[in-house]
Amino acid sequence: MDIAFYGATERVTGSCHIVHAAGRTLLLDCGLVQGSDADEALNRKPFPFDASSIDAVILSHAHIDHSGRIPLLVRQGFKGPVYAQHATRDLCSVLLLDSAVLSERDALYRQKHPHSASDYHAEPLYSRDDAVLALNLFQGFSYGEQHEIFPGVTVRFQDAGHILGSALVELWLQEGEREKKLVFSGDLGQYGSPVLNDPETIESADVVLIESTYGDRVHRKMEETIAEIGELISVAGRDGGNIVIPAFAVGRSQELLYLFAEHYEAWGMKNWQVFLDSPMAIEASGIYWNHPELFDAEASVYRNNPVSLPPLHNLHFTPRVEQSQAINSIHSGAIIIAGSGMCNGGRILHHLKHTIHRPECHILFTGYQADGTLGRTLVDGAREVYMHGRKYTVEAHVHTIGGLSAHGDRDDMLRWASGFSGSPEFFVVHGDPPAKTSFCDLLRERLGVRAGIPAPGDSYSFTL
Known part of the structure; x- marks a missing residue:
């Protein structure tokens, strides 16, 4: 099993990670980078992988910094399924089309009010047609159901408590008699927040990808x-x-x-x-x-x-x-x-x-x-x-x-991370550098686990 980290490594937004296992290539999230103009310009850079080589996208939730580049992935050759919780699929039907409309409007505005020669030929990041094509690839799952999406690759979504349909992703990856389990937190919600349930406890994993948006602070009660x-x-x-x-x-x-x-x-x-x-x-x-x-x-x-x-x-x-x-x-x-x-x-x-x-x-x-x-x-x-x-x-x-905040704070994330038995290895993503560093240190000090912060493009191998 090999994991490569491409998004939400230097910042909070742009979630995107690749898993190679059981002869398949899986993309965990494919989100837009948000922030300054320089940050958002990164969305137009080529993917650091061949979009047509991706066998499936596994989407944690609908927020655009996790889902927003899926239409671009389709535009560049991806034809596989996008697996998501049912409500995530429904919300993406709104968010991805809205994102496409905004991108088209931005391109027209730049053409009419150019600040450089390139603005005269500005094109949207992707179109509404691209968004529709992407949405046609979505397949919805319920929480708590295990699905073998490929031989040797089984996925289950659990409630992350972040927004409607937000999911903790459990992946069982098997080759022959050997198996590893990867868990991806997506975005974790607060315990005791209104409307939605608390994040589900997951007890077993070999590898955990965990967010750290508020890894250095505690919310008010x-x-x-x-x-x-x-x-x-x-x-x-x-x-x-x-x-x-x-x-x-x-x-x-x-x-x-x-x-x-x-x-x-x-x-x-x-x-x-x-x-x-x-x-x-x-x-x-x-x-x-x-x-x-x-x-x-x-x-x-x-x-x-x-x-x-x-x-x-x-x-x-x-x-x-x-x-x-x-x-x-x-x-x-x-x-x-x-x-x-x-x-x-x-x-x-x-x-x-x-x-x-x-x-x-x-x-x-x-x-x-x-x-x-x-x-x-x-x-x-x-x-x-x-x-x-x-x-x-x-x-x-x-x-x-x-x-x-829809995000859990430091203590919420530690509470969720402490639910694992054994000693999974943690990779801290989806946070600004100070928050990631602080939270990574807390994982080591309070839970006694192995934890690291991947840099953009880093790849880690685990023997199945």
């Missing part, structure tokens, strides 16, 4: 987070402005709406108008509603008996552009949830341009912000930022609510 959000909403109400929430369309947006309904009275939600201003988040919310089998016990009670959860009568879905534009005529009492979650594009930029200079307004971040994104710049305390080529002074209050 959920009850403290709930109290913090309630206080923020109260303060914002007294200030008389709006609350703008850059949120990821899949996961965070649905959790926020759930919490707004659950704490409707305590948070004084009747005093606000709530806008879900993201066509993709609106579609994703429908997919969440259609997969109640993946909800945790509390959310299942509400799903099966909707009248037990206070309705958000003041919730407005605004899929159309003119509806989105109309929100900015509201100067007080609006909570606006829009993408992108890292403020590197989308409708959130237009809302920020109307609120960022207003001291009575509040900007609430609830998820990870990659280096080089506008979101990270704001979280880091910048007093001036640029949007669409224009400079804006930051007068609004900027908040970070880490306890709502």
Whole structure:
């Protein structure tokens, strides 16, 4: 068995690893690199492998930094199956098409507003047709089912608790009488987070690929987070402005709406108008509603008996552009949830341009912000930022609510890693360098396991 690490090695995004075993070549994830313009330019570099040589893609979950280059892989010759949990397949039908639309729009914009000679001939990273071809290759599995996808290669998905359909990947690889088991964490969710179940415990493995996004920090406890959000909403109400929430369309947006309904009275939600201003988040919310089998016990009670959860009568879905534009005529009492979650594009930029200079307004971040994104710049305390080529002074209050992250923190990841019996070897991926280093050290010190940090292109062999 041979593992090669190609993505999410120097940064959080761009998950992509290759497994060679039992005469097959398997790709674990194939995600977009996100961040600065220089980071995202890496998506246009050739794959460091022949796309047509890949026998199958095994996808941990739908987030675009794990799935977003699958259409490009297809464009370059991949014709095999893409295995994913059923809900992941459904969510990718929204996310991959949206990614293709954004790529096509970006190419047209560059052609019309060129900054270099190459912009006149700008092409999208991939097209909607490429995305459709990719989606036709998806095959859905349920959690807990073992499937022999090739002779000597068996896969099982377990619940990772990160977003709907997120999976821990178990791979049994066999040649003759010899067998090795590889486990890939994908992205791990928090224990005790709303709506979804906790990450499933896996007890056996020879090799574990584990993420480290928050490997050097601990989130606030959920009850403290709930109290913090309630206080923020109260303060914002007294200030008389709006609350703008850059949120990821899949996961965070649905959790926020759930919490707004659950704490409707305590948070004084009747005093606000709530806008879900993201066509993709609106579609994703429908997919969440259609997969109640993946909800945790509390959310299942509400799903099966909707009248037990206070309705958000003041919730407005605004899929159309003119509806989105109309929100900015509201100067007080609006909570606006829009993408992108890292403020590197989308409708959130237009809302920020109307609120960022207003001291009575509040900007609430609830998820990870990659280096080089506008979101990270704001979280880091910048007093001036640029949007669409224009400079804006930051007068609004900027908040970070880490306890709502879809990612588990250091302690969550250690808890999951401690569930393995024996002494599997850990490879730490999917994190910024400081977080990876810190978490790798903790694995060694607290669990006494072998752990390493692969560099881009590193390859490790294990005898089957």
